Amino acid sequence: MKVLGISMGRKNERCDIYCKQILMGVEAAAKASGKDIEVEFINTVTMDIGQCRGCGACSKAPDGKIKCILKDDYLELEEKVLDADGIVICAPVYSVGIVGQLKNFLDRFGAAHDRASMIDEQNKRREDGRPLLDERYFKDRYCSYVAVGGAWTEDWTCLGLPMMHLFSCSQTMKVVGQINANDQGRKTSPFLDQPMMDDMFAMGENLAMVRQRGNMSGLPSESSDGERNGYRDLPGLRHPRQDHCC
Numbered sequence: 559m560k561v562l563g564i565s566m567g568r569k570n571e572r573c574d575i576y577c578k579q580i581l582m583g584v585e586a587a588a589k590a591s592g593k594d595i596e597v598e599f600i601n602t603v604t605m606d607i608g609q610c611r612g613c614g615a616c617s618k619a620p621d622g623k624i625k626c627i628l629k630d631d632y633l634e635l636e637e638k639v640l641d642a643d644g645i646v647i648c649a650p651v652y653s654v655g656i657v658g659q660l661k662n663f664l665d666r667f668g669a670a671h672d673r674a675s676m677i678d679e680q681n682k683r684r685e686d687g688r689p690l691l692d693e694r695y696f697k698d699r700y701c702s703y704v705a706v707g708g709a710w711t712e713d714w715t716c717l718g719l720p721m722m723h724l725f726s727c728s729q730t731m732k733v734v735g736q737i738n739a740n741d742q743g744r745k746t747s748p749f750l751d752q753p754m755m756d757d758m759f760a761m762g763e764n765l766a767m768v769r770q771r772g773n774m775s776g777l778p779s780e781s782s783d784g785e786r787n788g789y790r791d792l793p794g795l796r797h798p799r800q801d802h803c804c
């Protein structure tokens with residue numbers, strides 16, 4: 559099993575620190591439970607991920623690979639996502655929402671890998687005897703999100719997490735945790751915010767402990783989603799709402 563940590567912030571800054579803390583939580587939980595989990599970290603800040611031009615080439619996939627034809631670093635990140643079983647994205651909030659690089663990635667990844675249309679396409683290919691789509695497109699993945707914002711108030715980060723969910727949406731990945739890490743501007747370093755670092759670590763433990771999709775735990779169906787799938791409920795928004803401006 560593989561867990562990929564994607565940081566879209568500046569190198570060695572907050573997204574990197576939180577992402578690595580989460581991956582340490584993954585490793586610790588894997589070690590404690592004897593699970594074989596490989597972790598990988600990637601910082602994307604200098605990657606060239608341009609915008610979708612709407613050409614439609616990705617929907618043809620003659621050889622079974624849904625491939626964007628633009629020549630930039632998108633394919634490298636896409637391959638890493640497809641190889642992973644669990645993914646955590648730590649991305650800065652810019653202009654109240656997700657950073658542009660993430661939006662560009664989502665525009666090129668999301669629609670092209672829509673699970674419902676891929677299942678439909680796979681069935682047609684099977685009937686017609688055409689090359690089948692890559693099996694990795696149909697993996698049951700799970701993920702977590704951290705939106706990192708400098709602003710004191712949550713208002714200025716309010717579209718961060720909701721927009722990040724676009725990543726899991728079309729692939730129907732299970733989201734097992736989200737944290738709105740706002741108020742970073744007044745903090746000299748995440749290392750001085752132990753409760754936040756603990757939440758990040760716990761998020762990593764959750765990623766490691768989540769079970770496969772569906773009610774595989776044997777727990778009754780009226781139990782909570784977290785109970786059935788092995789993860790604990792984490793705080794979605796850590797800080798109480800404050801009415802000051804940015």
Ligand SMILES: Cc1cc2nc3c(=O)[nH]c(=O)nc-3n(C[C@H](O)[C@H](O)[C@H](O)COP(=O)(O)O)c2cc1C
Pocket residue numbers: 566567568569571572573574649650651652653654655706707708709710714715740741742
């Ligand atoms: C162009 C730009 C726009 C930003 N807009 C917001 C914003 O709307 N809300 C907010 O909370 N922080 C905003 N920030 C602050 C970043 O979210 C903050 O610096 C964060 O720590 C960046 O992540 P990093 O430290 O991992 O690079 C903005 C920063 C930049 C450079």
